[in-house]
Amino acid sequence: MLVPEELKYQKTDEWVKVENSIATIGITDYAQDSLSDVVFVEFAIDPDDEVSAGDSLATIESVKAAAEVVFPVSGKILEVNQILTDTPELLNSEPYTGGWLAKVHVSDESELDKLMDSAAYDAYCQDR
Amino acid sequence: MFTPHTHADVEAMLKTIGVEKVEDLFKVVPEKNRFPDLNLPQPLSEMQAATELDSIASANATTRDFISFLGAGAYQHYIPAAVDNLLQRGEFYTAYTPYQPEISQGTLQAIFEFQSLVSLLTGMDVSNASHYDGATAAAEAVILAYNNFRGKRAKVLLSRAINPQYREVIRGYMQANDAIRIVGDDPETGIEPNLKNLIDQIDLETCLVMVQYPDFFGRIIDYKPLIEAAHAQGALVAVVANPTALALLTPPGEIGADIVVGEGQPLGIPLSYGGPYLGFFAVKNTLLRKISGRLVGETVDTQGELAYVLTLTAREQHIRREKASSNICSNQGLMTLAATIYMTLLGKTGFQQVANLCYQNAHYTAKAVQEVPGFQLPFKSTPFFHEFVVLADENVPELLAHLQDHGILGGYDLGKDYPELEGCLLMAVTEMISREDTDYLTDVLSEVEHA
Numbered sequence: 175m176l177v178p179e180e181l182k183y184q185k186t187d188e189w190v191k192v193e194n195s196i197a198t199i200g201i202t203d204y205a206q207d208s209l210s211d212v213v214f215v216e217f218a219i220d221p222d223d224e225v226s227a228g229d230s231l232a233t234i235e236s237v238k239a240a241a242e243v244v245f246p247v248s249g250k251i252l253e254v255n256q257i258l259t260d261t262p263e264l265l266n267s268e269p270y271t272g273g274w275l276a277k278v279h280v281s282d283e284s285e286l287d288k289l290m291d292s293a294a295y296d297a298y299c300q301d302r
Numbered sequence: 303m304f305t306p307h308t309h310a311d312v313e314a315m316l317k318t319i320g321v322e323k324v325e326d327l328f329k330v331v332p333e334k335n336r337f338p339d340l341n342l343p344q345p346l347s348e349m350q351a352a353t354e355l356d357s358i359a360s361a362n363a364t365t366r367d368f369i370s371f372l373g374a375g376a377y378q379h380y381i382p383a384a385v386d387n388l389l390q391r392g393e394f395y396t397a398y399t400p401y402q403p404e405i406s407q408g409t410l411q412a413i414f415e416f417q418s419l420v421s422l423l424t425g426m427d428v429s430n431a432s433h434y435d436g437a438t439a440a441a442e443a444v445i446l447a448y449n450n451f452r453g454k455r456a457k458v459l460l461s462r463a464i465n466p467q468y469r470e471v472i473r474g475y476m477q478a479n480d481a482i483r484i485v486g487d488d489p490e491t492g493i494e495p496n497l498k499n500l501i502d503q504i505d506l507e508t509c510l511v512m513v514q515y516p517d518f519f520g521r522i523i524d525y526k527p528l529i530e531a532a533h534a535q536g537a538l539v540a541v542v543a544n545p546t547a548l549a550l551l552t553p554p555g556e557i558g559a560d561i562v563v564g565e566g567q568p569l570g571i572p573l574s575y576g577g578p579y580l581g582f583f584a585v586k587n588t589l590l591r592k593i594s595g596r597l598v599g600e601t602v603d604t605q606g607e608l609a610y611v612l613t614l615t616a617r618e619q620h621i622r623r624e625k626a627s628s629n630i631c632s633n634q635g636l637m638t639l640a641a642t643i644y645m646t647l648l649g650k651t652g653f654q655q656v657a658n659l660c661y662q663n664a665h666y667t668a669k670a671v672q673e674v675p676g677f678q679l680p681f682k683s684t685p686f687f688h689e690f691v692v693l694a695d696e697n698v699p700e701l702l703a704h705l706q707d708h709g710i711l712g713g714y715d716l717g718k719d720y721p722e723l724e725g726c727l728l729m730a731v732t733e734m735i736s737r738e739d740t741d742y743l744t745d746v747l748s749e750v751e752h753a
Contacts, residue, residue, distance in 0.1 A: 214591055218452065
């Protein structure tokens with residue numbers, strides 16, 4: 175299971191990477207592996223929407239389940255990865271790169287402190 | 303009487319909960335209401351009961367006793383005897399979709415065939431395995447469109463020429479949603495076939511524009527300009543279609559409709575005083591993930607053999623219940639089977655023949671009625687399928703009563719739903735109406751004028 179060191183994580187299996195106040199958000203390798211083959215991504219937001227941490231980002235459907243993705247941070251939506259609408263399998267093959275879900279202009283960077291680092295997330299997953 | 307518990311079971315249960323006898327369970331009901339004397343007649347034998355029920359039933363008049371020109375959403379067509387015969391086979395005789403697909407391959411295949419036939423007829427990519435009737439299917443189209451834009455577009459435009467009952471059901475479905483605005487079917491927007499007033503109301507707030515094809519008055523209108531105008535504003539278009547008409551007309555899918563719904567009753571289902579009927583629902587591929595209800599897919603099993611499965615069910619009831627956009631988790635299984643058998647028996651040519659007969663008979667009747675003094679066709683400049691509006695000099699309810707006395711159900715009084723069409727009658731003519739029937743109708747109508 176891949177848990178890149180430079181990312182932050184939350185318990186519901188989203189990762190976030192912040193550069194210059196812009197957060198890129200996706201689901202973790204653990205999450206994609208548990209879901210198995212993803213067949214559909216339905217976004218709950220559009221660019222320019224204001225969102226809060228905990229709001230719904232998308233619903234991901236796999237052959238086994240449907241899972242909710244929630245925002246780890248608050249802010250304004252800059253971009254949504256529409257490529258996933260046609261190629262949802264990117265979430266399985268490239269969860270940390272091509273399978274990103276949304277980019278958000280972060281309104282409160284202190285929210286990041288509540289998230290786990292890679293070691294903590296790794297330990298959290300080992301216990302599940 | 304069917305009772306699943308033995309006397310000993312009942313005793314044991316009473317003992318467990320500390321109650322002496324079953325009657326004690328009803329102590330909360332006031333004593334005078336508890337075990338009222340029902341004053342029922344003496345029990346009857348099976349033969350006596352059958353005789354009595356027959357005599358009650360014979361007091362009903364059915365369309366068999368009349369020459370019927372009633373349509374307005376439900377149509378009398380000939381149903382081949384094989385439809386009922388196959389329908390009543392024990393293997394098929396359930397109203398519900400089976401939940402164990404692996405042991406229900408025959409039923410699933412029949413549903414798959416139904417979906418394929420509906421897709422073909424409507425010119426759409428995907429069809430679900432039905433709703434309760436045309437009106438509820440139309441309401442589901444509104445739900446789909448509203449959710450497609452996640453509530454960001456809250457305006458729904460309904461043409462006034464959609465069946466008034468459908469519009470009422472749509473409003474009923476939406477009554478708990480304060481955000482949604484259902485407009486466009488007011489008298490000011492009107493029922494002009496050029497649709498200009500309706501098209502003018504399409505804007506960026508609009509999630510759905512809905513029209514009927516042929517419309518409630520039987521008219522065939524070219525919806526292409528409306529569909530283009532809707533798409534230019536990013537709105538979806540739903541078409542309520544008559545399946546028999548689709549055998550002759552350009553399918554809505556070919557002119558750009560996003561959703562096609564309709565009443566499946568004309569497809570081998572008897573009028574039956576309003577039900578059970580069948581709602582069909584088809585969409586373009588882009589909306590595949592948004593549709594509610596049952597969907598059967600064709601696949602191969604582990605041995606590579608053809609197999610049928612319930613598919614895309616992760617979406618609604620089973621896994622994401624709280625996120626479901628519709629509460630539909632059932633369908634009209636037996637009615638979809640009837641429609642499938644009907645369409646298959648008739649085949650493409652036979653079905654087209656039925657539609658053509660409807661068209662020809664309706665045009666013969668319209669012409670004949672128009673030639674009777676005192677009767678006009680107010681919409682005669684617009685093409686129509688098997689239904690048309692007649693404007694009478696006579697008072698419509700009195701005219702209908704007179705016709706009924708002569709064994710004719712004359713049609714639907716439009717003044718009830720459309721004040722602007724006071725004095726107008728909606729008449730439907732199917733393959734069941736012969737030339738003799740029409741000639742008899744015009745004879746009776748002529749007498750009315752002379753009376």
